[in-house]
Amino acid sequence: EVQLLESGGGLVQPGGSLRLSCAASGFTFSNYAMRWVRQAPGKGLEWVSTINDGGFRTFYADSVKGRFIISRDNSKNTMYLQMNNLRAEDTAIYYCAKDMGLTRSWASDYWGQGTLVTVSS
Amino acid sequence: QSVLTQPPSVSGAPGQRVTISCTGSRSNIGADYDVHWYQLLPGTAPKLLIYGNNNRPSGVPDRFSGSKSGTSASLAITGLQAEDEADYYCQSFDSSLSLVFGGGTKLTVL
Numbered sequence: 001e002v003q004l005l006e007s008g009g010g011l012v013q014p015g016g017s018l019r020l021s022c023a024a025s026g027f028t029f030s031n032y033a034m035r036w037v038r039q040a041p042g043k044g045l046e047w048v049s050t051i052n053d054g055g056f057r058t059f060y061a062d063s064v065k066g067r068f069i070i071s072r073d074n075s076k077n078t079m080y081l082q083m084n085n086l087r088a089e090d091t092a093i094y095y096c097a098k099d100m101g102l103t104r105s106w107a108s109d110y111w112g113q114g115t116l117v118t119v120s121s
Numbered sequence: 122q123s124v125l126t127q128p129p130s131v132s133g134a135p136g137q138r139v140t141i142s143c144t145g146s147r148s149n150i151g152a153d154y155d156v157h158w159y160q161l162l163p164g165t166a167p168k169l170l171i172y173g174n175n176n177r178p179s180g181v182p183d184r185f186s187g188s189k190s191g192t193s194a195s196l197a198i199t200g201l202q203a204e205d206e207a208d209y210y211c212q213s214f215d216s217s218l219s220l221v222f223g224g225g226t227k228l229t230v231l
Contacts, residue, residue: 004166035220037167044123045159045167045210047220059218100172106214107157107172114166 002026002110004096009115012086020081020115022096027110030054030074033099035108036081038092038117048094051079064090086119093117124149125211127223133201134231141196141226143211149221151192154214158187158196161208161225170209171196198228206230 008020022034035050049070050059058070069082079096093116097108126144133139143156150156158171169178171187174194186197194213198205211223 037220044225045161045212045222047222050220061219095167097167100169102173104214105155105157105173106220107155107169107212108159108167109169109172109178111166111168 002098004098004110004112006094006096006112006115009094009117011118011120013121014087014119016086017082017084018086018117020083020094022079022112024077024079024098027098029077032101034072034079035097035099036070037095037097039095040092049081088119091117091119123224124215124221125213125223127211127226129224130227130229132229132231135201135203137201138197138199139201139228141209143194143223145192145213147192148217149213149215150189150194152216156187156189156194157212159210159212161210201230203230
């Protein structure tokens, strides 16, 4: 059974940093791209970042480019999101999602329950 | 402002058929990128409902179907049930190398 478990969320002041983790199990982690998607309170889903299976290609939404860093450790079946210079508008539930692995698809077939990040003074 | 446009809400009575539209542009849906649909129930992880425009993952009832034409896509739900009440999101890929979502549609079962 595929499981994705996010952790690391919490309350942080504007300008602060936070590191999210996503622990994966139930599939061959190193074979799939992974991504972070967030949902701000009362808002829709917003793609944040994607990392390829090998970890050497990364992509970011313009809203987080230069502030967030996605990475993964395939030996630990874990993906990370280092969030720096956080802003109030980064407040959201952050979901970890597994790419389906189909060519030219970019669908996410499994999602975690999410971890809440609140940026406030 | 979401890149893909969905109606904020739709509703229908049990047993009825409803559709949710998703309108994009020539840089995403119209560029022949696939459209996917997700269901969000309060307090639960998002669930993939339709992938590759019209394919259902294992376990998704055939009451759910998807279609795509030009720069738009649609999700249809037939035989509406109370448990279908949720938020639905379409997603595609954009030539700017971004994943793009619709703003979401809240389905109310009357």
